[in-house]
Amino acid sequence: MPETELHARYRRHFQRKLLVGATLVVLSMAAVAISLRTGAFSLGFGDVFAGIAGGGDAVVRHVLWSIRIPQVVAALLAGACLGLSGAVMQNVLRNPLASPFTLGISQGAVFGAVFAIVVLGGGTAAVAEAESAVAASPHVIVACAFAGSLITVAMLVGLSSLRGLSPAALILAGVAISAFFGSGTMLLQYFASDVEIASAVFWTFGDLRKVQWPELGIIAVALGPPAAFFFWKGWDYNAMTWGDDTARSLGVNVHRLRLVSLVLAALLASVTTAFMGIIGFVGLIAPHIVRMVIGPDHRFLFPYAALAGGLLLLVSDLLARTVMAPVVLPVGILTSFAGAPLLLYLLLKHGDIRS
């Protein structure tokens, strides 16, 4: 049977959405290429290609494989984790402001890290190291930061499943938990030494340079299964945009989906924050940008939010390395600096932001 006109129109509609994805991939590749050749040690595209292929100068290969490529991969992975995490939270909590930051996950991680630095002495041994104050026992700090964010997640999930809190109430619970951990952090800092405070503050700066290949491996492994789950369940999330009742009547187990999604999305954010510190706004903004282009079709929104998150973080990192060169800023400072006005701009331009 020949294709009907309506079928053809739907196919074109579908292809337009695919095209947006292709554009994101091309932009990301361009950003990767520029990022690889930019830095204190300037390289040509030729050097970059030769270095990646395993040829060329040994120094160039070292710069590429030990510094630039890990940093680019870190930007893509962390951006994907945050963008995806934000997109999922905005859907299941039905709130355009939901993000790892607003739910208190970041603050939980900060508390964990500061606890490690101040109470477990994670930072004191680093005094001798002068420059990199958090270099000592980084594993303890990462573990504690991860535990801190997990406690936040457990509290949110507990509240949600035991008391059956509504999505709106969960957001407020996130605010309360943030404030709780925020004051806990301040309390710890009040009793901390100058060096410990410096270490703690330094830890909170989101920075892609904190991770190397082993950590990237862990993040990639953590990203894979949740991403597959979210992509596969795209239709279920589309049903969620019509409200709980409609989604349930369409066959979606809303309660379970919300719970599983929250846990997985929070895990993605936790892993990233534990290894790299706080990188604000990417998780909030990447989904909004994609939604403005393709609408809330989660079959596309989730993968594209991950791509857009990576792209945003990569560009931010590129700027962080170049705006004040030779000073390299932590990317977390830049994302917040750029993210806040960007969000305001989007709000003013569209007058409305949807979940």
Add this chain to the structure above:
Amino acid sequence: MTLRVHDLRFAYRGDDILRGMSFEVPPGCLAAILGENGSGKTTLLRNLNRLLRPRTGTVLIDGAAVAAMSSREIARHFGYMPQRQEAAHCTLFEAVLLGRKARDGGWTRRKDVEKVEEILRLVRLEHLAMRSAAELSGGELQKVMLARALAQEPKVLLLDEPINHLDPVNQIEVMSLLHAVTRELQVTSLVVTHNLDNALRFADRFLLLKQGRLLAAGGKEILTPETIREAFRIDAVIGEVGGATVVVPTLRGVRSHGHLEASGHVQEHVHEVDDHVYDHDHEEPGRKS
């Protein structure tokens, strides 16, 4: 597909909302669920497809117990339209496609697209297929919701006040569409409505609810001034106008607001409105009071 309900009971926070309901609706039959606010109409619908868990009682579709079905299986048997529905931002085509894909998951197949197209034709919305659902009028949105429920290929359609916010023309259009698809597709349809006239015009069976119990069930004949007085606590006249049966409530039995008039509030208010707002239109203020 016959829907059989036996001794359905539901309680919420200690209050009995459904106090044992039993009835049957055969396929191809459009049943109207009538009753005053709080009589348990919506609760009844939501207990049928297990959006709420009944305390006791059974719901069977062709002998199969709904209680034993998974949520995806229930979505294959029941299409549901909630009372209030805010449109999400997607094309109308995708809004209808969702009826199939949310329950099946996976890739969109040719069969899915063809089914959606067929249903859009049925509800006469194919020309709007690529428009955003958020831009539709109230009547169109209700038809889309009906189309989505039909895309689930359900055996039973549950519709909660589908014509509540529509103008008279759209009310008739949606009801007659529902009547037609019920016959055409041989589904069992249950519609909650407050519109007695349209119910009388389009429904085949009537379930009259009062305080969580089934007051009467059957054809048109069960709607008498007596049953209406019992169910709605108003006196009504039932008669024929232009070939249609209509129910006209009289004002006897309607709670009076004399206490307001006695206190002078209403009079003052009308007077005020008269003077300031409706200076040039003295027919309007009556509505305000």
